[in-house]
C-alpha cells in the first residue's frame with residue numbers, strides 16, 4: 161500500500177507519470193521492475209482505479225461493479241511516489257509540470273497518459289436525466305449498473321443505443337451492450353415487441369471491415385435497425401425523447417427526434433482539456449507522439465500512451481498492454497543516451513459480446529490490419545473468447561499488466577487474402 165506523499169515545490173524525479181489508469185500503472189510497474197533504483201513519481205487524483213472493460217459486463221448483469229474497482233494506492237508499486245493531485249499545465253522546455261494546486265514538479269523523463277475526456281455536456285439535457293428515466297450509460301461508473309436495471313425492466317417498446325463520432329474508447333462497446341440487451345430480451349420472450357435501434361454518427365458498423373459481416377449478421381439476428389450518420393445532440397428524460405443531428409444523402413444536416421423507453425448513451429469523447437490546451441497536443445488535441453516509438457514528436461523527454469495518445473490505434477486497454485513495454489524500453493534507452501528502437505505496431509483488440517456466452521474477438525493493428533492471437537477464425541462468435549473476456553482478460557489486467565509482467569500472447573498479421 162502506497163501512501164500519498166507531500167511534495168516540496170521544487171521536487172524532481174527521474175521519471176514522472178501523469179495518470180494512474182491502465183497505462184500509468186502498467187508503465188510504473190514495468191519501470192520499477194526494469195530499474196529498481198529509478199526515482200519515479202505517479203500523479204493521479206483518484207483513489208479508486210477502475211477496470212473499465214468490465215463495465216460492459218456490469219451493464220449486462222454479468223459482473224458486479226465492485227469487481228471492476230480497486231484502491232489506487234494498492235496498485236501503485238512500492239517505492240513509486242504517489243502524488244495525489246491533478247496536472248494542470250506543462251512546461252516542456254523546463255522539464256516541469258504544474259499541478260492544479262500550484263505545486264511544480266520536475267522530471268528527466270515524462271510519461272503522459274491521463275486517458276480521455278467524456279464530454280457529457282455536449283448532449284443537451286443529458287446530465288439532468290442520466291441515471292433515471294430509462295437513460296443509462298456503460299461509460300460511467302455511476303450509471304453502468306443502471307443499464308442492467310433498464311434492460312431488466314423493459315417489457316417491450318423502443319430501445320435506442322447511440323454511438324458518437326470517433327475516436328472513442330473501445331469503439332465496439334456501444335454495440336456490445338445492444339447485443340447483450342437484445343439477447344436478454346430474446347430469452348425473456350420480449351424481443352419481438354421491442355424495437356431495437358443503433359443510432360451511430362459514423363457510416364460503418366465497425367471500423368475494421370473484416371468483422372462487419374459477422375456483426376451485421378448479429379444485428380439481423382436480433383432484428384435491430386441501424387441508423388447511420390445520426391449523432392445524439394439532446395435528451396429529454398421526462399418526455400422520453402432523444403434528438404439526433406442527421407446527415408442526409410445529399411450532405412445536408414437536419415434534426416430528428418425519436419421517442420424511447422430505454423436509451424443507452426455513449427458520450428462524445430475528446431482529449432482532456434489540459435492536454436488540448438498544452439504545447440504537447442497535436443491539431444486534434446491529443447498527445448503528439450510518434451506512432452511507432454510513442455515518443456513526443458517535438459519533446460524528446462516526453463512519451464505518451466493510452467487513450468490520450470494521438471495515435472490511430474483502437475483506444476483500448478489491449479492497446480495499452482502492447483504500448484507499455486515499448487514506452488518503457490524507449491524511455492530507458494533515452495535515459496541511457498541510446499537510440500529509441502522499440503516499435504508499437506498499433507495493436508488493439510475489441511471483444512464484441514454478441515450474446516451471453518459468445519464473443520467475436522476483433523484484433524487489429526494500424527491501418528486495420530487483422531492480427532489474431534488465436535488459431536481460429538475470430539469472426540465466428542466463440543465461447544472460448546467469452547471465457548477470455550469474462551475471466552482471463554480481467555485476471556491478465558490485474559495480475560499481469562498492472563504488475564508489470566509480460567503477457568506473452570503474440571498476435572500474427574493475417575495475410576491480405578484471408579483478411580479480405
Ligand SMILES: Cc1cc2nc3c(=O)[nH]c(=O)nc-3n(C[C@H](O)[C@H](O)[C@H](O)COP(=O)(O)OP(=O)(O)OC[C@H]3O[C@@H](n4cnc5c(N)ncnc54)[C@H](O)[C@@H]3O)c2cc1C
Nearest residue numbers: 179181182183212213246247274275330466467476477478
Ligand atoms: C464501457 C467501456 C468498455 C471498454 N471495453 C474495453 C474492452 O473490452 N477491451 C479493452 O481493451 N478496452 C476497453 N475499454 C477501454 C479501456 O478501458 C481504456 O482504453 C483504458 O482504460 C485506457 O487506459 P488509460 O490509462 O489511457 O486511461 P484510463 O484507464 O482512463 O486512466 C486515465 C487516468 O488518468 C487520470 N487523470 C485524468 N486527468 C488527470 C490529470 N489532470 N492529472 C493526473 N491524472 C489524471 C484519471 O484519473 C485516470 O485514472 C473500455 C472502456 C469503457 C468505458
